[in-house]
Amino acid sequence: MKKVLKKNIFWIAVFSLLVIVCLAVILLQRFTKEKLCAEIYSEGKLIRTIDDLDPGKPYSFDVKTSLGTNTVRVEKGSVSVSGSDCKNKICVYHGKISKAGESIICAPHKLIIRITGSSGPDAVV
Amino acid sequence: MRVSVKQITMIGIFAALSLIIFMVEAELPVFEGGGIKLGLANIVTLCAMKLLGRKEAGAVLAVRVLLASVFCGSAISLIFSASGAFLAYTVMCLLIGRLDDRQLWVVSVFGAIGHNLGQTFAAYFVCGSAIAFSMLPYLLISAVITGALVGIVSMKLVSSPLRRFSMAKK
The missing domain is CATH 2.60.320.10 (N-utilization substance G protein NusG, insert domain)
Incomplete structure (x- = not known):
């Protein structure tokens, strides 16, 4: 049971990291938006x-x-x-x-x- | 390969279920920005993979993708959903044996990511512009969230009384 919890936490961390990276990319895109x-x-x-x-x-x-x-x-x-x-x-x-x-x-x-x-x-x- | 009557029946039932869920979901209003779906039909694919086996899940998925494009899509939407489904299926097949039952939600998240990547590549080839990739961060975030939700539901279903229909060889 403890092992399962540990694994889940590991994967949650991996996916949160992915989400954070994506959010950073989105924010970067927003700020470097080209002038029309x-x-x-x-x-x-x-x-x-x-x-x-x-x-x-x-x-x-x-x-x-x-x-x-x-x-x-x-x-x-x-x-x-x-x-x-x-x-x-x-x-x-x-x-x-x-x-x-x-x-x-x-x-x-x-x-x-x-x-x-x-x-x-x-x-x- | 011999296909038993039970296998055919189960594939049929799962494909029908998945098709209904897919079509009901297609009628739901999409979120702002478009292109983001819950992917509820993947619940059925995941359950099929756990309860029936990988090959059978592939059959369920193929039937669903083809019929869905016949009933509520076009040739273009077939390209999109087939490429997404194919990549998602490959990823989930590779992972499902490596992770245990309690990590099914991880498989689901990777499946969702694979699905969205597949669709992005399809968009790249169809539209021929790199603009398809500008949607990628949004799609990845939605994949993580919807994939986790779908995975949790699938986990509950696989461990529910439904598992007595299981045919997977242990």
Whole structure:
């Protein structure tokens, strides 16, 4: 009986160690989380990048191209198009994007805003 | 190898039990983050291993995995559950003879870890991205917890009156 108890304690220790290691890995992952960036493409060419999607103060700027003007807003880790002089306004209605791989497309202005960075799973199966 | 009628019957009963538990569990809402399951069906596999023997437990597991993907899965989910089940079965087969009855929960935990590792590798090959491995720490923690719970339940069951159905050669 005593031997059984000893063995159980041994295995409990082994598994607790495993759990602690896993927790440490998870915490490390959290802290070294990559900053998200955004790229703005016009007619397939990169015209501007946003390095920090979480600035202290929200701000917006205009992207002027030969096809028209879009107002891009950056706040709290998200990007959105707050105004546009295109005809369908789909980019404005798209709302905010905040995850890597998401994009807002303004077809009339041939403009793409895409978030880059590798955090977050691609898909949950 | 000769298979007796009793063996076939027992494998059938255990496989049916395991399939029902698996399907009921599949209907339960999954935990946040998805992909974490209790693995209750492993109780049946463990009991089969103790009460019937390793080969019979393998048969129970194979029947359950195949039928589960027929009833409530797809080809992709078959890849996942087959790879997980295969690795779990291998690990448990290797360990069950080496650890005594009171360490069945350890076997169960290693089985759960094997299952999750198998699924992670399957995810790696299916999705082809290293992102599958970023889930690994979460999966290992859940494997330890759910594996221990499943193992304790199995231990109780194996030492319950159910053991009179035992066919394992001692």
